[in-house]
Amino acid sequence: MEQVKDLRITLIQPNVYWESPVENRERISEMMNTVSGNTDLVVLPEMFTTGFTMNASALAEPMNGETMAWMKAKAAELNAAICGSAIIEDEGGSYNRLLFVHPDGSYQSYDKRHLFFIEGEIGVFEPGKERVIVNFRGWRIGLYICYDVRFPVWSRNRNDTDLALYVANWPASRTRVWQTLLKARAIENQIYVAGANRVGSDGNEVDYCGDSLLVNPRGEVMHRLENREVVVTGTLSIENLENFRLKFPVGNDADDFRLL
Template structure:
């Protein structure tokens, strides 16, 4: 069967610092108000806490309230939903992306590249494996924030191919130029759609976030959400446009073969 279009919803929001219950309450309202049907809802990185290193205080288990909440929201909207939170597992802490589906399936990806400039690498354990989810006919690769700066890990290969690359983030305004440059670059080099969902507002460390959440098509054309304001945006990704461009411009056939250790 030919690939069908995919409808995605980006939630660009402020986050209440280290307050999971309040963030779930606010996001529940935003999700409930999504009027049109959607296939995928994307939340920011650490959407229950903000970018906090207080792992012992804030970590949840995989049996905790946020995992249950995500599965409930996925069922409510008949859509997949993803974002990352702080998870504790076997006495280690992970910045873990959770992918929940309405059928009750749950997939996870642990952030591989930890942001040493904020000492994330001293508070969390790094993931090792890339996740590619098969959802409504699409292959989707979800990654987290600082991963964006490391194109080898996200590289499309015949062994790990995808149609949509996405990043959830807490990406500061002072590095917005890098965000706006690297996301289209990832789309262009991988001949895929690429989207990034970032938060807005200021956290308790005084870091300002401008949002600038974006959808990029495989040729690098971009649609940015407004800066410095909360927004919920739904957009259809054209399967026909993706397949047509890949047929006309199959650059992946000339890509270098490599193995990531």
């Protein structure tokens, strides 16, 4: 069995142009170019092509649309996986869908389970029904979107996760909550956690201050991105993760449960 290597993970924290997919893809391409050849996984925020808009009827793309084509091209160019959520139209419904695209063009997707009712996601988007764990370069990676981070049962490590990704448009007014929840998910699950957020203001005059985080299984912040457009890469050690779990195996005492 091939030994699992350390994972270089890049968080990209952009100022997302409101409802402008072309501009956002161009800007994020520029930011990605700074890590060419030096990363394994690039994580983008929630709805990185549009901002957190409910205008799905005008902005939804098919799975084989321009954003997926762009993600495949960038993944191949960087020889790295690209991950972020976009508005996708599929089987007659609209989804806030997280796309995880591999360098060879294959992909997995996750539909946001917990729709944020306060901003009107319910009724616009269809809720996701299944957890998704991706295997990439030997790492088991859980896919989640924004509001999902508030629900620990959905995020539970069922002995199948090494890293959880939370892509978000999380407002500045609740940034302490965002940071606290990301740390909690890492601690209780003994996993690495990456949270990718945005900066700037959107078309609804909601302000964002970034605070994208990379957190280790002890809940210690490895990287915290400041309130500006920025790209940061960190390295995750599978050896350190496994040693920590062996020395402090709290997962053995976790409660059993079953989701309805």
